[in-house]
Amino acid sequence: xxxxxxxxxxxxxxxxxxxxxxxxxxxxxxxxxxxxxxxxxxxxxxxxxxxxxxxxxxxxxxxxxxxxxxxxxxxxxxxxxxxxxxxxxxxxxxxxxxxxxxxxxxxxxxxxxxxxxxxxxxxxxxxxxxxxxxxxxxxxxxxxxxxxxxxxxxxxxxxxxxxxxxxxxxxxxxxxxxxxxxxxxxxxxxxxxxxxxxxxxxxxxxxxxxxxxxxxxxxxxxxxxxxxxxxxxxxxxxxxxxxxxxxxxxxxxxxxxxxxxxxxxxxxxxxxxxxxxxxxxxxxxxxxxxxxxxxxxxxxxxxxxxxxxxxxxxxxxxxxxxxxxxxxxxx
Numbered sequence: 001x002x003x004x005x006x007x008x009x010x011x012x013x014x015x016x017x018x019x020x021x022x023x024x025x026x027x028x029x030x031x032x033x034x035x036x037x038x039x040x041x042x043x044x045x046x047x048x049x050x051x052x053x054x055x056x057x058x059x060x061x062x063x064x065x066x067x068x069x070x071x072x073x074x075x076x077x078x079x080x081x082x083x084x085x086x087x088x089x090x091x092x093x094x095x096x097x098x099x100x101x102x103x104x105x106x107x108x109x110x111x112x113x114x115x116x117x118x119x120x121x122x123x124x125x126x127x128x129x130x131x132x133x134x135x136x137x138x139x140x141x142x143x144x145x146x147x148x149x150x151x152x153x154x155x156x157x158x159x160x161x162x163x164x165x166x167x168x169x170x171x172x173x174x175x176x177x178x179x180x181x182x183x184x185x186x187x188x189x190x191x192x193x194x195x196x197x198x199x200x201x202x203x204x205x206x207x208x209x210x211x212x213x214x215x216x217x218x219x220x221x222x223x224x225x226x227x228x229x230x231x232x233x234x235x236x237x238x239x240x241x242x243x244x245x246x247x248x249x250x251x252x253x254x255x256x257x258x259x260x261x262x263x264x265x266x267x268x269x270x271x272x273x274x275x276x277x278x279x280x281x282x283x284x285x286x287x288x289x290x291x292x293x294x295x296x297x298x299x300x301x302x303x304x305x306x307x308x309x310x311x312x313x314x315x316x317x318x319x320x321x322x323x324x325x326x327x328x329x330x331x
Contacts, residue, residue: 025315026052028294029236029278032321036234036276037061038227042216042262045071049236051205061227065212065219070130070143072213073110077127079206080120082199088128090195093136101129105143115213216258220265231274237262238280263287270318277318290319 029049033039035057041050044064053059066072077085091097105126114121133142212219216239219225225233239262263279267288270277279287283295294315 024052025049025280025296028296028315030054030057031323032278032294032315032317033234033236033276034232034322037231038225038233039063040219040225040233040235041065041237042219042235043238043240044211045238047075047206049238050209051202059208062209063212063219063224064209065214065216067214067216069110069112069115069213070105070126072112072115072211073122074127074130075206075211076115077122077124078199079203080122081124082203083196084124085128085131086195086199088125089132089199090128091132098133098136102133102137102143105129105133109143112213216262217265220269233275235266235269235275235277236280237266237277241282259285266316266318267291270320273320275318276321278321279316279318281314281316283314287316287318292317292321 026049030053035054037058038061039050039053039059040062041047041064044050044066045068047064050062050064074085108126110123110126111121130143216237220235225235227233239259241259259281263281263285266277266279269275270287270291283293286293294317296313296315
């Protein structure tokens, strides 16, 4: 992430031919939503859209959610102990360490029950190692626990598929530089201090956000999204791709049929004049009449060889969204 003029944005991009006036996905989304009184992100993930919100917005109510315990632990640890997270994340990219940490993390995941039961429970080491690996790993599958390699008596051995990790080299392109180079250089401090500054910045930004860990549907109910009876509500939904569009095991929380359920909910909720919904999907899954289609080129190659997928990315704008560009390109 880096500190931009209008917020914090995801800066892990490469290999995209930019146009004269490149437009980020966050810019398109926030032009469509505007400064809504209540904002909800049911599939929070890295919370890139929340972090890309313009600084001048009032940010009255913000709710983010994700079912993955790794993400919940990371954001709680960043908020409660950013320096410790930074210390754990401050490590060079090393293939041996990538496998060693990956197998340890899969064997020792965050305790979701403790996260739910103890408001102060968190593990900075898991958080720092998790985000460090995200920056060095190629594509999806980090900490999914669905590979054949496991740590047995301190040695990495091949066992049953679906019980451990996959082995691969670190990302050798520009994005695979690790946490040390994925963040801004704030003046002339050392890298360790820079990472600590980054973690504190995230902690400050999340101070008033409501972070939920569970099913996406719980945070888009009328009672969860309401601010006042007349207030505008903005929702950005980026669900797992539909069954026809993804390879199984792409997500650590891998539920079939979620994308279809989200589209059904969005089509109905989008008719409410107070609701402004942006749905990230493919162009092959059209929304009802009244929704606007904004195609954009995703700044990533498909992990499984389908190079056409990044050009199918579409942002669907519900009928009551504000104006937005007709085409965008993430850069």
